Amino acid sequence: MSATARASDPSTWTDAHLHVWDSARLAPPWLAQAPQLAGKFDLARYVAEGGVRGGLVFVEADVAPADRALEARLFAEWGEASGLPWATVAGVDPAGADVLAEIAAVRGAGGVSGARRVLHAGDVPFTTEAFRVGLHRLGSSRIVFDCCVRWTDLAALEGVVASLGDARFVLDHLGNPPIKAGWASPERVEWQRLVARVASCDRVSVKWSAMFENAGRAMASDEIRPWFEWCLACFGPTRMLWGSNWPVCFAPNSGARLAQWIESCATLAGELGADEQAAILGGNARRIYRVVVEAAASRRR
Secondary structure, three states, X not given: OOOOOEOOEHHHOEEEEEOOEEOOOOOOHHHHHOHHXXXXXXXXXXXXXXXXXXXXXXXXXXXXXXXXXXXXXHHHHHHHHHXXXXXXXXXXXXXXXXXXXXXXXXXXXXXXXEEEOOOOOOOOOOOOHHHHHHHHHHHHOOOEEEEOOOHHHHHHHHHHHHOOOOOOEEEHHHHOOOHHHOOOOHHXXXXXXXXXXXHOOOOEEEEEOOHHHHHOXXXXXXXXXXXXXXXXXXXXXXXXXEOOOEOHHHOOOOOOOHHHHHHHHHHHHOOOOHHHHHHHXXXXXXXXXXXXXXXXXXXXX
16 A cells, blocks of 8 residues: 655655656657657656656557557556556547447556546547447446546536536546636636536546646746646545646656656645645545556456
């Protein structure tokens, strides 16, 4: 069992949104347009850059559909080798022709308790009936679905979530807020309204992650504060999970570093009570993704 997470000791935190890959073994197609992220971004590199050690949730990296099961197997390999509690959010397309077969294929790797399909890359029809049916099947399989959407799509997401009473969701990256527009912008006001509406469904949690990516730069704790505090007020401390979004937010030559994100988050989380810190920085991720249970089950295979 992992130590209780506390803001003053990031080694106790669980990372609810970690990407790892070795492009020599499996390369997502989009790396062709992002050569700065090609190569080996593995756990050794993550730890060397200051990564946390309380637990890991590996998140799919939009690999080609035919490679999703291989990616899940690589996550299991790396998770087992880490000696840390871990779980996987695997690549699954809810609107796929045979979503049950997709679920079975990735679950065969072990440790899979979540699924994701990136929904902000182009025109993804995530409000279709086929997509809803797939989400229902994920929910029936006790697989949480990560919603990676643009903030402008939150109204549509609200309708999808509300129509599925047996499924649980995690909203990635605070709903990808319009940070570049600024806190004083009308876009921020609309984001706040939409986030609050999505949060009104108690089956949705939110990840505190990817703010550097949405800002296009590193952010100090005081800049992060209003966006974080709004989501905390909407979702509460039992439905918020901390994540790094490493290495996407911290690509070489980006000027942003994982240590900066951890330091800023530690400052804000340190203002909360001990129980809230424990939940946001680790307990919620372990509960929602069944991190410890799934890791132990995988070791018994």
